[in-house]
Amino acid sequence: MARLAKCAVIAALVLAVAPGTASAQQRTLDAVKQRGQLSCGVHTGLAGFAAADDKGVWSGLDADYCRAVAAAVLGDPNKVRFVPTTPKERFAALQSREVDMLARSTTWTISRDSSAGFSFVGVNYYDGQGFLVKKSLGVKTAKDLGGATICVQTGTTTELNLADFFRTNKLEYKPVVFEKVDEALRAYGANRCDAYTTDASGLYSVRLQLANPDEHMVLPDIISKEPLAPLVRQDDFQWFTIVKWVHFALLNAEELGVTKANADQMLGSANPDVKRLLGKEGDYGRGLGLDDAWAYRIVKALGNYGEIFERNVGSGSRLQIDRGLNRLWTKGGLQYAPPIR
Helix, strand or coil, rough: CHHHHHHHHHHHHHHHHHCCHHHHHHHHHHHHHCCCCCCEEECEEEEEEEECCCCCCCCHHHHHHHHHHHHHHHCCCCCCCEECCCCHHHHHHHHCCCCCCCCCEEEEECCCCCCCCCEEEECCCEECEEEEEEHHHHCCCCCCCCCEEEEEEECCCCHHHHHHHHHCCCCCCCEEEECCCHHHHHHHCCCCCEEEEEHHHHHHHHHHHCCCCHHHEEECCCCCCCEECCCCEECHHHHHHHHHHHHHHHHHHHHHCCCCCCCHHHHHCHHHHHHHHCCCCCCCCCCHHHCHHHHHHHHHHHHHHHHHHHHHHHCCCCCCCHHHHHCCCCCCCCCEEECCC
C-alpha cells in the first residue's frame, strides 16, 4: 500500500509540471479570460478571409472564426484583437504567445503539425493552388507557363508547390519572390511577372484589387492540396479542444438548420441534437472549461458555417466563389463534424 501511495504522489507531481497536462492546459484559456480579449493572428489583408476597412473593422471568413472563439470563451464576438501577420511572422507570433491562435489561411502540413510545434484544429476552407494570368498572354493552362516569370510569396507552401509543379512537368520558370501579398500584386500589375500564384481562393480576392479585373483570369488548373485551417500551440490541449469544437459547432449548426436568425427559436426545439448544441440538454461545456451556452452564442452572433462562408467568400460576397468541396458532407462536400453528445 505504501508503494502504491508513493507512486500516486509521484504521478501527481508529474502531472502538475509536465507540459501539455491539466495545469498547463489551462494557461491559454485563463490568459484570455484574464485579459478579457482574444489575440488572433490573421492575414495582413486578404479580401474574403481577413481584411480591415478604412475604419479598422476586420471582416472575412478567418476573422469570423476569431470572433466565434471570442463569443464562445468571452461571451462577446467583438472582444478580439486582430494581429496582422506575414507568412514569415505568423508562426513566431503564435509560438511566442503574441497571439492565442492563428486563423490566417494557413495550409495544414505534416511539418507544421509535428516538428513545428503546432496543432491544426480542423479545415475551415478546402483550397488548392492556382495561377492568375493576363488574358492577353493567351495562356489556357498552367502547362503553357513554361519559361514564364511568376510572382510568389516567400515563406509559404506556395513557393515549394510552384517549384514542384515545374520540376514535375520539366518546365523552366523564373520566380520573383516577395514577402507580402500587396508587394507581389503590385509587381504582377506592373508586368514584372507573367503570372501570380497562390491559393485559388486568394486569386479571386486579389484579382478584384487590380485596376482592370476583367483583363485577368484564374487558370482552371489546381496544382496542390491546400487544406486551410486555424491552428494553436501544441502545449495546450484544452485550448486546442476549445478552438476545434468552435469549428465543429459551426458545422453542426448548419447541418441542423440552426441559423443566426432562428437561434432563439431553436432553443425550444425538441430535436435532441439541437438541444445539446445550444446547451439546453446535457453538460457539454464543462469539459471545455466553458458554460453550456457557448455554441448558442457563436451562432446567435455570427450564424453557422454556411452563413459565414456565403457572406464572406460565397454568393453573398464580391468573390462569388462556388462552395465546392466546402459544402457539407450531406451535400457532396467534405465538411463533416463529430456530434455533440
